[in-house]
Amino acid sequence: MSIFKKLFTAARGGATEVGEAIIDSQAIRILEQELRDSKKALNDAKTGLTSIMAEKMGVDRKVKELTAKITEHEAYAIQAMDKGDESLALDVANKIAEFEHELAIQQGILDGYQTKVSSLKKMIRQSERNIQAMDREVSVVKTTAKVQQANDLASAKFSGSNSSMRSATDSLERIKARQQKREDQASAAVDLESETSGDDLQARLKNAGIVDSESSGSSILDRLKKQKAQS
Amino acid sequence: MSNETLEQWMKDLAENKLSDGTHLSIEMFDGENTVACIKVEDREEFPIYMTIDEGQILCISYLFGDDQVNPDKRAAMAEAMLIMNVSIPLSAFSKIGDQYIMFGALSPKASIDELLHEIELLSDNVLEAIEAVSDYLTEAA
Numbered sequence: 001m002s003i004f005k006k007l008f009t010a011a012r013g014g015a016t017e018v019g020e021a022i023i024d025s026q027a028i029r030i031l032e033q034e035l036r037d038s039k040k041a042l043n044d045a046k047t048g049l050t051s052i053m054a055e056k057m058g059v060d061r062k063v064k065e066l067t068a069k070i071t072e073h074e075a076y077a078i079q080a081m082d083k084g085d086e087s088l089a090l091d092v093a094n095k096i097a098e099f100e101h102e103l104a105i106q107q108g109i110l111d112g113y114q115t116k117v118s119s120l121k122k123m124i125r126q127s128e129r130n131i132q133a134m135d136r137e138v139s140v141v142k143t144t145a146k147v148q149q150a151n152d153l154a155s156a157k158f159s160g161s162n163s164s165m166r167s168a169t170d171s172l173e174r175i176k177a178r179q180q181k182r183e184d185q186a187s188a189a190v191d192l193e194s195e196t197s198g199d200d201l202q203a204r205l206k207n208a209g210i211v212d213s214e215s216s217g218s219s220i221l222d223r224l225k226k227q228k229a230q231s
Numbered sequence: 232m233s234n235e236t237l238e239q240w241m242k243d244l245a246e247n248k249l250s251d252g253t254h255l256s257i258e259m260f261d262g263e264n265t266v267a268c269i270k271v272e273d274r275e276e277f278p279i280y281m282t283i284d285e286g287q288i289l290c291i292s293y294l295f296g297d298d299q300v301n302p303d304k305r306a307a308m309a310e311a312m313l314i315m316n317v318s319i320p321l322s323a324f325s326k327i328g329d330q331y332i333m334f335g336a337l338s339p340k341a342s343i344d345e346l347l348h349e350i351e352l353l354s355d356n357v358l359e360a361i362e363a364v365s366d367y368l369t370e371a372a
Contacts, residue, residue, distance in 0.1 A: 135286075136284075136286040136287075139284045139285070139286060140284075140286075140287075140289070143265070143282045143284060143289055144289075144291070144327045146263070146265050146266050146282065147266055147280045147282060147289075147291050147327070148327050148328055148330070150260040150266045150268065150280055151280065151293050151330065153260075167295070167299060168294055168295035168299055168361045168365075168368065169299075169361065169365050169368055171276035171277065171361075172276075172358060172361045172362060172365070174276065175273065175274050175276060175277075175358060176358075178273050179273065182273070
């Protein structure tokens with residue numbers, strides 16, 4: 001089963017047991033056990049890799065030795081031929097053939113090790129990634145379990161007297177109403193501010209004699225008379 | 232280790248406000264000091280729970296329970312939520328047990344400004360989301 005699927009199972013765990021622990025703690029424990037097992041398997045794989053690499057080094061050394069011996073004996077064979085000792089040269093050449101045969105075998109083993117090492121390394125990297133991902137996911141599942149407990153506590157505090165307190169749409173309405181009230185208050189405050197500053201301006205204009213300080217019936221009549229005389 | 236980190240974040244949050252000047256009230260929620268509860272001023276109905284581990288900072292807010300979903304519209308709501316998920320900035324829908332949630336996650340290396348932004352958006356998104364799916368919910372009893 002994939003990690004995601006297991007986590008999914010863990011997370012939905014007891015969802016059917018109404019009011020009971022929703023996150024299945026048993027499933028989390030199993031996951032954690034699997035995680036520990038994977039970590040152990042990873043360690044074993046790393047140990048395995050170390051011993052295979054040691055063996056590979058041994059074979060590697062043999063291959064180098066054989067290659068060196070072949071070069072060495074090739075020189076001997078040439079020297080024997082130079083001296084006209086054809087049968088000695090043939091013996092050396094036979095020896096070289098033995099070495100080459102052995103080299104081919106050892107090279108084959110070396111190649112086999114090489115493949116094994118690189119596939120083991122790949123596997124180890126892969127399981128390290130898996131373990132990291134699993135670690136993260138398990139911690140998220142555990143975290144959400146804690147958050148859930150916290151929320152259960154909170155809603156238990158809320159509910160008690162009034163169960164409609166818990167309705168999401170009601171809550172939203174209440175928040176919107178509060179926001180509206182706040183905005184109304186703010187705009188009322190702005191209106192009030194401008195009114196008062198308006199009053200203030202009028203008073204200052206009157207004081208400065210720019211606006212009639214007393215707008216009375218007689219002053220208006222005077223003004224109208226002046227207008228009529230001008231026309 | 233993780234507890235100290237959470238306490239430090241809580242301290243930093245308490246010293247800050249959201250971009251519009253809204254206050255946050257923050258308290259440690261559980262005895263184990265693993266879950267912080269953040270309440271945005273005037274939106275106390277939808278507290279945000281914050282936890283921290285090596286991998287991430289997780290902010291979760293509960294929307295509503297299964298019992299508030301109109302049973303006939305449950306599948307349609309789930310699909311609507313899936314479709315909406317991508318277009319909601321920084322937050323996503325999910326479900327814990329029988330509760331629908333909205334959550335956002337941050338790197339533990341995030342800055343306090345990024346966390347504040349996250350909380351602000353999550354809080355806005357929760358209200359938007361409930362409004363958006365209110366047609367699928369049962370009439371408030």
